[in-house]
Amino acid sequence: MKVLVAVKRVVDYNVKIRVKSDNTGVETANVKMSMNPFDEIAVEEAVRLKEAGTASEVVAVSLGVKQCQETLRTALAMGADRAILVETEAELQPLAVAKLLKEVVAKESPDMVLLGKQAIDDDANQTGQMLAALMGWAQGTFASKITLADGKAEVVREVDGGLETVSVNLPLVATTDLRLNEPRYASLPNIMKAKKKPLDTLTPDELGVDVAPRLTTLKVEEPPVRQAGIKVPDVATLIDKLKTEAKVI
Amino acid sequence: MSDIPRLVEAHDDIRDAVRKLCADFPGPYWRWLDRERAYPRDFVAALTEAGYLAALIPEEYGGSGLPLSAAAAILEEIQRAGCNGAACHAQMYVMGTVLRHGSEEQKRRWLPEVASGRLRLQAFAVTEPTSGTDTTSLSTTAVRDGDGYVVNGQKVWTSRAEHSDLMLLLARTTPRDQVKKRTDGLSVFLVDMREVKGKGLSIQPIPTMMNHNTTELFFEDMRIGADCLVGEEGKGFRYILDGMNAERILIAAECVGDARWFIEKAVTYANERVVFGRPIGQNQGIQFPLARAHAQSEAAALMVDSALARYEAGVPCGAQANMAKMLASEAAWAAGEAAIQTHGGFGFAEEYDIERKFRETRLYQVAPISTNLILSYLAEHVLGLPRSY
């Protein structure tokens, strides 16, 4: 079977995010960018399926600016076989990404698409679900375990209050949660091999997708600075303050 | 990531991957090793398995055949992540002597073993207790005897000898009074220590102020085969000199990594620590030493790049390699000093790793070559002043 993995280039998780002074977004100039950590988990899962002999080919796909090539090279160094970049300078919102992925899926005919459950930049948590809906495929989101057998998948999902196991037919869109696996780091020989693996570039035009944003960002702001707490002498004062100051009870 | 334009490839992909590997070996791991004076076996194994220590070994011998700048990037990132490459950096440059001057048979026999990690080539025995920096007056002898050599003498500061299978050894094969130049008559041997340990070779650890796994070696009629000789007999000093530029550049890259680690740590702390109702980093007394150390480390990084660019282009780079090593070791020290002062009392607490790195980075103003000797080199060979010693 063939697995398609979507990987997004995001601000590195170690970087302290700064809001642009004109409040239109966050600062990305001269900021270290990396693969979205949930997507690393998706790549790892796909590569493990290949190593186990379940998957025959792993194709990584990224959507966005030219520099997404670096993110794709990371996926290739981890073990993906080849990569596709859908290159555009346009702002891509989840629906546009899902539509583009749908066209890539139509070209590639994978049996499974793996994505991170969300990207750590906009935390939208929408693309996987939208793609499944557009394709009319089964979905297994927030996966902490994926077992494949006989054209079916058993996906253990991390849901509020516990774990839910669903059994779905392939083809499948699965999104990864944190506990699915621990991604490997690339070895030096694999980094070198990745440089020679095929990386094809497409454009939204070629795929016939209109990526114009449907949502408008009004303003991006720093979260309010958290005020220091206070100590109260006893429970009575606490209840009084919750009633009269915080007005929560 | 520094955004200075680079004279050599930045190897960002390799840096990223090394950083990820290093994240599995955080401060507590190194503190535990430090306390136990133990060798970072797991860390070195992880680096070896991922192929990093074989970066410079040509592909035909199982390595990645990368230029020196890749090795510099790897070592810089290790230090920058708070880890300690001293446990294994020697393999990167010691291997070069075998590669450049070894016979085809030696290369085919040893390099694939080293590249795969089946054998470790970490020990480099040059320094002796009585000769010190004056390498050509070393007194360990290797005397031809039938089909081999018999080695007698003593080495000091042979690091990692207990954690290496192979050792590169410099010994005198022709007595000093029988050669025209004092640099003649020395030879390099690649010794399989597994065969001579307890049979002519004894190893004595030297406890030091940091966890460096360095040792003293004693050779007593140690027999080695003639096939241990690397290159031609009597030309060993030149072979060692050949490798020194690579060694200096790589050590300098490590020091740049140290400097950047110290500065990052100190800046974070200076922004967070509030005393007298303001972050301490708001005080110029705290800012300026950090800013100065930053300037020093960026300058040193440029000199490392300059040396790398020349090395990779195959033009003489002795002056740049030496200057890079001196400037980078001093930048790391300035950064360490600023970091410990910024942390106040907490700089002395093991938990912050500052004091450990502070002890570790001090070494590079002394080894593998001390600052005075670099200055003498520059004075004599670059400025044309009379030799001072």
Ligand SMILES: Cc1cc2nc3c(=O)[nH]c(=O)nc-3n(C[C@H](O)[C@H](O)[C@H](O)COP(=O)(O)OP(=O)(O)OC[C@H]3O[C@@H](n4cnc5c(N)ncnc54)[C@H](O)[C@@H]3O)c2cc1C
């Ligand atoms: C932890 C550690 C690990 C080491 N690992 C290795 C290793 O793996 N293999 C190896 O071969 N060696 C190793 N060394 C040895 C290291 O290279 C030497 O310590 C270094 O070259 C200095 O030599 P020395 O200690 O004999 O100092 P000396 O030569 O005695 O010098 C002492 C001081 O005098 C100064 N000095 C000497 N001559 C002059 C002069 N003419 N002009 C001005 N100043 C001068 C020096 O700069 C230095 O400051 C290691 C050392 C240490 C401390």
